[in-house]
Amino acid sequence: NDVLLKGEKYMFVTKFVSKAHIQLSIIDINIINNDSNKVEIELIPMNEKPLSINKSEFVTVVMFVTPLDSWTEPTSIGTLALEYQVPDNENSLIFDYHLPVALCENKIINVVLNSPPFVSQYAKEFIELTIKNESEEELDLTFSIDNKDELMIDGFIHHSFCLKQKDLYKIKFSFVYLKTGQNTFPLMKITNLNAKVLWEATPN
Numbered sequence: 001n002d003v004l005l006k007g008e009k010y011m012f013v014t015k016f017v018s019k020a021h022i023q024l025s026i027i028d029i030n031i032i033n034n035d036s037n038k039v040e041i042e043l044i045p046m047n048e049k050p051l052s053i054n055k056s057e058f059v060t061v062v063m064f065v066t067p068l069d070s071w072t073e074p075t076s077i078g079t080l081a082l083e084y085q086v087p088d089n090e091n092s093l094i095f096d097y098h099l100p101v102a103l104c105e106n107k108i109i110n111v112v113l114n115s116p117p118f119v120s121q122y123a124k125e126f127i128e129l130t131i132k133n134e135s136e137e138e139l140d141l142t143f144s145i146d147n148k149d150e151l152m153i154d155g156f157i158h159h160s161f162c163l164k165q166k167d168l169y170k171i172k173f174s175f176v177y178l179k180t181g182q183n184t185f186p187l188m189k190i191t192n193l194n195a196k197v198l199w200e201a202t203p204n
Helices: none
Strands: 002-005 010-017 024-032 039-043 051-053 058-067 071-076 079-085 093-098 101-105 109-114 124-133 139-145 151-154 158-163 168-177 188-191 197-201
Touching (some): 002 058, 109 197, 124 139, 158 168
Antiparallel strands (some): 024 051, 039 058, 071 101, 079 093, 139 188, 151 168
16 A cells, blocks of 8 residues: 655546547546545646547546545545547546545655755855654664765764754755766665665656
8 A cells, every 4th residue: 555644746647538439528527536624626627628638549647646634444546537428429427536545645745955056166155954744753764875986075974863852953064076077866764673664756
């Protein structure tokens, strides 16, 4: 099962591919069987209605999902209902697609990452993270960065710290890129004592 965090926004992309040997007319796409008290779903509307597709052509559905409450039992987020018509039939048909079943946990930490949008070769730049303990317990955490040959980091790449309830902790370090071109910053992550990843990011 997928694990979501309460209050976080997730993007879901679903592609419907036609297997029919006739042209289909997509009239509309909606969300049904959704518990709006648990999950808020923002469905990006179709640009064109109706939309005609032939065999092997597809329609892409984009939605943003925000859990409003936590739950511990596997729960369906909802169902996508694709309404369509076939030639010589005035009645519309419905194709149901069940969105993933997921668990939803309360957010344990919140991390704000400040990093430069671009850097120059051999120029010293800084990254700062502000970590907040959103739980009611004291947390023993570890921050780590993967190694990369094209990058030199001034500071630690592995750091353990303790964060009391609702407290903030800041981590700031500098880095220098040794190569030009498009680079991806090494994976950064924060784990707990059980090595569970609570946060991870790879700034571009």
